[in-house]
Amino acid sequence: MALKIDHVTKKYQNFTAVNQLSFTIEKGEIFGLIGQNGAGKTTTFRMILDLQETTEGNISWNDIPINKVNRDVLGYLPEERGIFPSMTVEDQLYFFGVLRGRGKKDLKQDVDYWIERFELVDKRKAKAETLSKGNQQKVQLIASFIHQPEFLILDEPFSGLDPVNRELLMDAILYLKEKGTTILFSSHQMANVEELCDHLCILKRGVSLFTGSLKDLKEQYGKKKLSIRTDLTEKELHTLEGVTNVKKTRDGYTLTLEDETYGKQLFEQISRGQYMDKFSMDYLTLDEIFKDLVGGIVV
């Protein structure tokens, strides 16, 4: 594996921000770290980047302790955004590329490529302070990987981006993965995690509630979501055995089941031998699983 987090704990005086956290990330994988505000995501990132010491445990990159790893191997988009306000977009990207060890000539192709890909061509000579928040974020994003790091850490990269820019970023992350970059990111938007991640870790108050593949997480929960169109009332559906929740939707109901084995008997009870034009069992979305696991609303 490329990154190994081994029983890592971070304490601030008596407060434990990260508690015995362990996970690994394979080379070229996209790994999502999710959790509510204060769950310990940024603290974990900062320990991986050696910006903060662990209280206990070890972190290594390709079996080398993280504090011995060449900094240029890593790229980081921090949560607190900030770029040089009076520097142009283009100069900014050259600055960060050169700072992290690349030659200016060698950078030109990549700077041009990313400026175009993130639709910033007409802004390349503009001072960063004159850009919209979303455009500033795109510049900072490119700056975080313009030196071609092997391992890229993105703290909430999607926040503040409109749907078009979200798609641009999605595609860019997948492109970087294809090129072999290992990517760790956090997001409050579960749809982004669901679409991108190979593996994920769900943190609650510094403790991992789940670490593994999205597929395993979904299968662990099972196909507990049942979407139907029926003449039965909400009240009647509530009384059926195995149904834990009923939600009215635009054109029917979504039921949550105790487990998927109730599917067959519910089909018989609800259809009563009649044709049903909608009866489908499905896995919960990551958003639903997350809310169930952490027992709260995503903020």
Ligand SMILES: Nc1ncnc2c1ncn2[C@@H]1O[C@H](COP(=O)(O)OP(=O)(O)OP(=O)(O)O)[C@@H](O)[C@H]1O
């Ligand atoms: N320097 C510090 N001293 C004391 N407590 C801290 C310090 N830094 C972070 N914490 C606490 O550690 C916990 C984890 O914070 P962290 O920033 O890692 O959370 P997060 O998951 O990134 O949250 P968010 O989604 O809001 O960014 C929080 O309760 C925070 O208040």
